[in-house]
Amino acid sequence: MTKSTSPARRSPLYPALIITLICAVVAVAAWTATSSPVLGLNSTPTPTHGAYFAFAQIAKPTYTPSPTVIPPSPTEQSLQPTNTPESVVIAEIVSDSSSGYTAPNQNAVPSYSGNKYILVDISEQHMYVYEGDALVYSFVASTGMNNATRVGMFSVLDKIPSAYGATWNIWMPNWLGIYYSGHLENGIHALPILSNGATLWEGYLGVPISYGCVVLGTYESQLLYDWAEVGTPVEIQW
Numbered sequence: 001m002t003k004s005t006s007p008a009r010r011s012p013l014y015p016a017l018i019i020t021l022i023c024a025v026v027a028v029a030a031w032t033a034t035s036s037p038v039l040g041l042n043s044t045p046t047p048t049h050g051a052y053f054a055f056a057q058i059a060k061p062t063y064t065p066s067p068t069v070i071p072p073s074p075t076e077q078s079l080q081p082t083n084t085p086e087s088v089v090i091a092e093i094v095s096d097s098s099s100g101y102t103a104p105n106q107n108a109v110p111s112y113s114g115n116k117y118i119l120v121d122i123s124e125q126h127m128y129v130y131e132g133d134a135l136v137y138s139f140v141a142s143t144g145m146n147n148a149t150r151v152g153m154f155s156v157l158d159k160i161p162s163a164y165g166a167t168w169n170i171w172m173p174n175w176l177g178i179y180y181s182g183h184l185e186n187g188i189h190a191l192p193i194l195s196n197g198a199t200l201w202e203g204y205l206g207v208p209i210s211y212g213c214v215v216l217g218t219y220e221s222q223l224l225y226d227w228a229e230v231g232t233p234v235e236i237q238w
Contacts, residue, residue, distance in 0.1 A: 110155060112231030118156075118188075118224075120214050120236045122149060125206050127188075127216065129224065136227065139220045140206045148212040149236060150186070154178040156232045159225065163187070168211075169195050173218065174225035178234045181212070188214040188234070190221035 119128040122143050129137035143149035156176050163175035172189035179186050192200040192215075201209045205217055214236075216224065 110157065110231035112155065112229070112233065114229060114232065116227070116229060116232045118228065118232060118234045120149075120188075120234070122147075122151070122208075122236065122238050125208070127214065127224075129227070137220070137223060139216050139224070142201070142205050142207060142209045142215040143236075144210050144212040145208045148208075148210070149214060150179060150181070150212075151236045151238060152179075154234045154236065156228050156230050156234060157185070159228070159230060161225075163189065165192065168192075170200060172213070174216075174221040176225060176228055178214075186212045188216065188221070188224065190216060190218045 115132045117130045119130070120126075120141060120143065121128070125141055125143065127137070127139040127141040128135060129139070156178060158175075158177040160175035160177070161173070163172045164170075165172055170192040172187075172192050175187050175189045177185045177187040191202055191205075194200055199218075201215065205215065209215065
């Protein structure tokens, strides 16, 4: 009888060794791929956009203030009379010598039969001029400081083209005298003119600025002077 030969038995460790080798190859390949600079899988991305801001040295600008022009005060000391008594002084009126004017009797009230009427409202610093029931003119006005303008019913006593206030050395164009206080006359007139030709109280109309008179703008006073008549009633009220 012939004896048969059986095939050699394969060791059980062989498959495990094959699997281990495959895992090692995969691990080496993965490590190589992640660490390779060519693939760039482990590198930090570099931004491609520009910076949104930058620092710059800017010189601080210099500032030179402009001078501020302030109008003179209407109560400036240089315009005060040299011998002012405690009470408010009303300028003494001396007419323009070329006008041939003679001062009226202080106690005389001119007769008047017309329909013209002038109203001065101290609280409003305003003048209303009527002819009959019609309002002819409406002017911004200035009355006396410290309530120096008297209230009551008066009338136009005289008209002087250019009256002179001797107490302050000022000229008062378009003078309409309305009442006396002692030997001094109060009136309605334009903004006064100083001896140097400057206009006194310009820019202050609408507030009490005078020493008792009712002051109008130069143009407005000319209109009133031409319109008013001696004897025209003048009412001054609060």
